[in-house]
Amino acid sequence: ExxxxxxxGGLVQPGGSLRLSCAASGFAFSTYEMxxxxxxxxxxLEWIAYIGLSSTTVYYADSVEGRFTISRDxxxxxxxxxxxxxxxEDTALYYCARVVRSSWYSFDYWGQGAxxxxxx
Amino acid sequence: IQLxxxxxxxxxxxxxxxxxxxxxxxxISRYLAWFQQKPGKAPKLLIYGASxxxxxxxxxxxGVGFGTDFTLTISSLQPEDFATYYCQQVNSYPFTFGQGTxxxxx
Numbered sequence: 001e002x003x004x005x006x007x008x009g010g011l012v013q014p015g016g017s018l019r020l021s022c023a024a025s026g027f028a029f030s031t032y033e034m035x036x037x038x039x040x041x042x043x044x045l046e047w048i049a050y051i052g053l054s055s056t057t058v059y060y061a062d063s064v065e066g067r068f069t070i071s072r073d074x075x076x077x078x079x080x081x082x083x084x085x086x087x088x089e090d091t092a093l094y095y096c097a098r099v100v101r102s103s104w105y106s107f108d109y110w111g112q113g114a115x116x117x118x119x120x
Numbered sequence: 121i122q123l124x125x126x127x128x129x130x131x132x133x134x135x136x137x138x139x140x141x142x143x144x145x146x147x148i149s150r151y152l153a154w155f156q157q158k159p160g161k162a163p164k165l166l167i168y169g170a171s172x173x174x175x176x177x178x179x180x181x182x183g184v185g186f187g188t189d190f191t192l193t194i195s196s197l198q199p200e201d202f203a204t205y206y207c208q209q210v211n212s213y214p215f216t217f218g219q220g221t222x223x224x225x226x
Contacts, residue, residue, distance in 0.1 A: 106168035
């Protein structure tokens, strides 16, 4: 069974840092591209970051470029999101999602989300 | 690429046929997906490639479109279909989502 489990969320002050993890199981993690998507309370979905198979290719939304870093450890079957210089508008539920390139880049599996609250 | 869904809110009854549209600001071929999200849950993939039904998704869901205009149709609403629906383009980065369509029971 495919599973994606996020962890590392919590309360952080503005300007602070946090690192989210996404533990993958039930599939060959190293053969799938991955993404982070977030959802602010009561709002819609926002794609924020992508990483390719070997970490050499990454893309970011303008809203997080220069502050967030996506990475992966294929040996540990894990995806990460390092978040620095956090702002109030970064408060959201953060999801990791798997991409199936061969199926029109579909985001077929999602984790349950990790809540990040940025507040003083 | 911006995606605009319409309507943003839809009130319908069990058994109704409903259609949600998604318009892109530039052509995205068939790189369009539809998701269903229920409160407190992660989004669920319904359709990808504009018209391909994800495994396990009921056949009452269907999608059509190419380029800039896309639609999601639910042929006969069931009680479990009342949720928020999002379109997503994966043609180019940054990937973007529509603002969502909230489908509620009339």
